[in-house]
Amino acid sequence: MQIGELAKQAGCPVETVRYYEREGLLHAAVRNESNNYRQYNLSHLDRLTFIRRCRSLDMTHGEIWALLDARQQPDASCESINELIDTHLLHVQARMTELRALEGQLIDLRSQCHAARATRDCGILRELDHPGDTAWRSPALTHSHVSGSHSSSDAHNHGEKQK
């Protein structure tokens, strides 16, 4: 199996497979001697699929490493695995709590302006400009990874010409 087929089976881009190999997450494939193409077998596909399932649960590479390591020691206790899942569940829940708080603040903010008026009278800007009575404290820091709410394809250019 070459890299395109492996990636297709695992449902991820080819570049991601090469990236995982560089990171060591995926074992380096044997190369075809004549053309230097990577050759994969089913155990590679197994491992890659495992990794992608963990990523779809938003685990970090560090968390995935820990699971892969644990898997290498079938005789050890699985306690650390159970704990890792618990901890990661807390990561996700912590972030949800933050986002719920943000949602509330944004709904409050939005309620400051319903009609379209002149910008100078917009209640939203007014509220952003002066703290007001709503709690403007930044959300208490959590031990969560899992951050953000914006897709990477959001363009962030400002007054610059597009190509």
Added chain:
Amino acid sequence: MQIGELAKQAGCPVETVRYYEREGLLHAAVRNESNNYRQYNLSHLDRLTFIRRCRSLDMTHGEIWALLDARQQPDASCESINELIDTHLLHVQARMTELRALEGQLIDLRSQCHAARATRDCGILRELDHPGDTAWRSPALTHSHVSGSHSSSDAHNHGEKQK
């Protein structure tokens, strides 16, 4: 006011202020001629505080640019501001929906192993290894930025010695 005082008033690190200036979000400060230190006034503090409030709502720099731009035109309609907040609220809600789905999957996964047993018998690994009947599809892509659940301080090293 020099940079340390400004940062303290706004509740953010000094480096972040310099970073915003490089990005253009914050206007470049006048420099003290003798020592080249940045000198700020209250309008800088206003703008920085505005930016930080938007960031605490998890807006991107692009979204903040749009608000800052709109604020420059007090006579225009504030419709775009209202829409921006609506859209960003959708970003946050979309991410919450994703995280709720993740939470459900993780709870399912965790339920596969309650006692600490040998790793070879761990129901969690078993489930991660073979798709099982639970829906393993990656969460439908949203138009959200706001991603992740892990804090940046999570260490992600594996078998490497610490310094």
Added chain:
DNA sequence: GAACACCCTAAAGTAACTACAGGGTCAAGC
């Protein structure tokens, strides 16, 4: 004049990819 808090710049690191530049390999069709 030494300690210490403060300021400066430029460059690299973070997480997990994604994209690009520049080029080799292979099968099919003309």
Added chain:
DNA sequence: GCTTGACCCTGTAGTTACTTTAGGGTGTTC
């Protein structure tokens, strides 16, 4: 034999919003 197109390779840079590090100047105090 040559072109077209799909596939593969390497290496590097870009993404987001910062943070960290290296290396060095400034200002006040003891």
